[in-house]
Amino acid sequence: MATTAPSSPRDDARMGAAPSTRALPSAWPWVLAAVMIAVSVTELLLADRKFGLFTGGFGTSRSVDSVAERALFLCGYMSVQTLLAIGGWALAVRLAHGRSGWAAAFIFALVNGALFLGVLAARYQLAAYFSDAMSFALLKQLGGGSLIDAILFGMNEIAVGLLALAALALAAWLGWKSLAKLLPGDLPVPPAPPRSLWLGPALAFLAFAAVIPRTGSDAAHGLNRTLAWGGLTRALDLATDFDRDGYGLFGVQHDNAPMDPARHPLALDMPGNGINEDGYGGDLRLVPLATPLGPQVFTGRRPHVVVVVFESTRADVVGQRVGGKPVAPHLEALAAAGSVTRPAYSHVGFTTQSLKSLFSGQLAPRDGDPSLLRDLKASGYRVGVFSGQPEDFGGIASTVGTREAADVYVEAETLRDKRAFDFAAQGSLLVDESHLVAAFDRTLGAEDWEVRPHFAYFNFQSAHFPYDHAGVGHRLTDRPLSRGEISAANAARVRETYWNAVAHADHWLGELIKRLKAKGVWDDTILVVTGDHGEELFESGFLSHGHIINSQQFQTLLVASRPGMLPSGPIGLADYRAILSAAIRGDGPPGVPVPPFMHIGSLDRPTAIGLAGANGALTSLRLDTGEACFADRNRCGLYASLSGADKARVDAVVARWGSERWRDRHRRP
Known part of the structure; x- marks a missing residue:
């Protein structure tokens, strides 16, 4: 009689599981659909929460809110x-x-599900700190022109992201091992998608990618906020850049002259040739410049001169109260006894370019250009940098001469043992104001100021992100x-922390004033205090500076110890050198020749x-989207839809940019 060997528990488990596990291949389309629905719903909910994609909100002018727009989207x-x-x-x-x-x-769920959501989370974490205007160019601005320094500046957030990626890899490995033990090893692999299945969606995507950006609909801007659409359309745009001018056929900023490398978005507009090369403002008409x-x-x-720069300090600092305290x-006392100009505008909204403009008196200075520090050195001043x-x-030092002009040179590199943080990025080396004033006491402050005129430059950094240190x-x-x-959830406390840092800088300003008075040189000293730019503190959902042209990020103020020394606002940082030069000579404040101009990114290729x-x-134009905003009216609209006075305001911005750019391009080396 035939006998059979007893089955093992593992075999029994597999045999018992056979009906359900062998049904896995037929469930494959449902796995596909479930994963894609889950990630799509998550992405759209996050986009609406962060950017007001469908519901709009303060600071959001491009919401997908009509039936037609939503259908296109x-x-x-x-x-x-x-x-x-x-x-x-x-x-x-x-x-x-x-x-x-x-x-x-498993692989599909890992790649199209978990990895997609991980990239999505990283993207929105970056946007929480900065804005959707962030780009590689702006990251480099954060790093003073160095992308590596910008990456080092964000090392804390990058480290968190890497840990999350490592955790995902570990979870995937453990999941793989567990499923390998639980499921049969002989399940058939689902068939690969046939080529015919690709054709319809691919043609549909190509058609929509070409048409939607040309409709002027907010659907195009909404789609660009999504991962897959944004990534694939950027790849298509690169592939269709036939004239290699940097623009193709599939971007919101698409090339309307694909075979003419001289005509494209951000092209240099040639004045008087009857051609609108950049697509804005018609043919360039040059306007007067400073x-x-x-x-x-x-x-x-010659009076003594002291310049104090408060990092990231907004124009509304004078009169600001927290819990009833100034x-x-x-x-405020300095402004009451002397003079104050508000608003003063940073031209770029980032520290390095702001300081270059402040000391050189130019929008886009170059290494070795004339500067206030070089002027004072040539005029016999004893110069101290703190x-x-x-x-x-x-490149601040090489452009404006802080190192070459200084007789006393104290900064974050020479005081590395006093730095507040252990960050590796050069732009994150921060030394507290107390150490700078102590260095002043040991050096310039201990000298006899009656022998020759003195100049001292202080840069107080406490109000820089993250706004607090020991x-x-x-x-x-x-x-x-x-x-x-x-985070945005803690916006009120973020503001308290920021203003507390500004109060710390103000305390040391008071200590510096005490020292100047104690030396008996106060009446012979011109003291000016300014910020290098402003700081947005989640008022419209963003934190930082230099990413959106608005009053919070670009406005600061200028305060002087002498009455009647300053012109009325608005002024730009590039006006400071002329103002100080006139004050040193005992002249009245000079007129401001042109209104302050601002740009995000480089002057040649701004966002x-x-x-x-x-x-x-305050009028601005986003050159990447065509969105024009009138901050004083709290209103935005597409450039193509403007007319009358609104269009004239924006065209004046374009003419000023084109003129500044034209002069910079044709400046002798």
């Missing part, structure tokens, strides 16, 4: 997500070759936020441009 989004699903399917089947069929489903000051030499009785009582940041950061006193808040606690005007007028 869904057509484009579904076409690209379908392509993504088919591509993920093909990749999963290829990678699962030679393995059990469950491996394909004439840069040449080298200055001061003679006769943020900057010493600055900076809480490295002056070589972003040396900052708790003047306005008992518990400042740590870097890891800074946005702006122009200030009288009575708080």
Whole structure:
């Protein structure tokens, strides 16, 4: 009689599991659909929460809120997500070759599900700190022109991301091992998608990618906020850049002259040739610009000069109260006894370029150009530099001469043992104000100022992100936020922490004033205090500076110890050198020749441009999207839809940009 060997528990488990596990291949389309629906819904919910994609909100002018816009958006989004699903399917089947069929489903869920959501989370974390205007060019601005320094500056957030990636890899490995033990090893692998299945979604995506950006619909801008659409359309745009001018056929900034490398977005507009090369403002008409000051030499009785720069300090610091306490009582007293100009505008919204403009008197100075420091050195001043940041950061020292002109040179590199943080980035080396004033006491402050005129430059860095370090006193808040606690959810406490840092800088301003008075040189000293730019503190959902042209990020103020020394606003940082030169000579304030101009990114290839005007007028144009904004009216609209006075305001911004750019391009080396 035939007998059979007893089955093992593992065999029994597999035999018992056979009906359900062998049904896995037929469930493959449902796995595909479930993963894609989950990631798509998550992405759209996050986009609406962060950017007001469908619901709009303060600071959001491009919401997908009409029936037609939403229909266009869904057509484009579904076409690209379908392509993504088919591509993920093909990749999963290829990678699962030679393995059990469950491996394909696991790989698909890992790549199209978990990895997609991880990239999405990283993107929105970056946007939480900065804005959707962020680009490689702006990251380099954060690093003073160095992308490596910008990466080092964000090392804390990058480290968190790397840890999350490592955790995902570990979870995937453990999941793989567990499923290998639980599921049969002989399940059939699902078939790869046939070529015919690619054709329809691919043609639909290509059609939508070409048409939607040309409709002027907000759907195009909404789609660009999604991962797959944004990535694939950028690749298509690169592939269709036939004339190699940097622009193709599939971007919102698409090339309307694909075979003419002289005509494209951000092209240099040639004045008077009847051609609108850049697509804005018609043919360029050059407008008057400020004439840069040449080298200055001061003679006769010369006052001492002290310049103090508060990092990231907004124009509303004077009069600001937290819990009923003044943020900057010493600055307020200085403004009351002397003079104040508000608003003063940074031209770029980043530290390095702002300081270059402040000392050189130019929008885009070059290494070795005339500067206030070189003027004072040539005029016999004893020069001291006391900076809480490295002056070589972003080439500041070589452009304006801080190192070459200084008789006493103290900055974050020479005081590395006093730095507040252990960050590796040069732009993150921060030395507390107390160490700078102590260095002043040991050097310039101990000298006899009656022998020759003295100049001292202080750069107070405490108000720089993350707004707190071990040396900052708790003047306005008992518990400042740590870097890891800074988020939009804590916006009110972020503002308290920021203003507490400004109050710390103001305290040391008061200590410096005491020292000047104690030396008996106060009446013979011109003291000016300014910020290098402003700081947005989540008022419109963003934190930082230099990413959106608005009053919070670009406005600061100028305060002087002498009455009647300053012109009325608005002024730009590039006006400071002429103002100080006139004050040193004992002359009245010079007129401001042109209104302050602003740009995000480089002057040659900016993301946005702006122009200030009288009575708080502030006009900006995003060159990548065509969105024009009138900050004084709290209103934005597409450039193509403007007419009358609104169009004239924006065309004036374009003419100023084109004229500044034309002069810079044709300047002799």
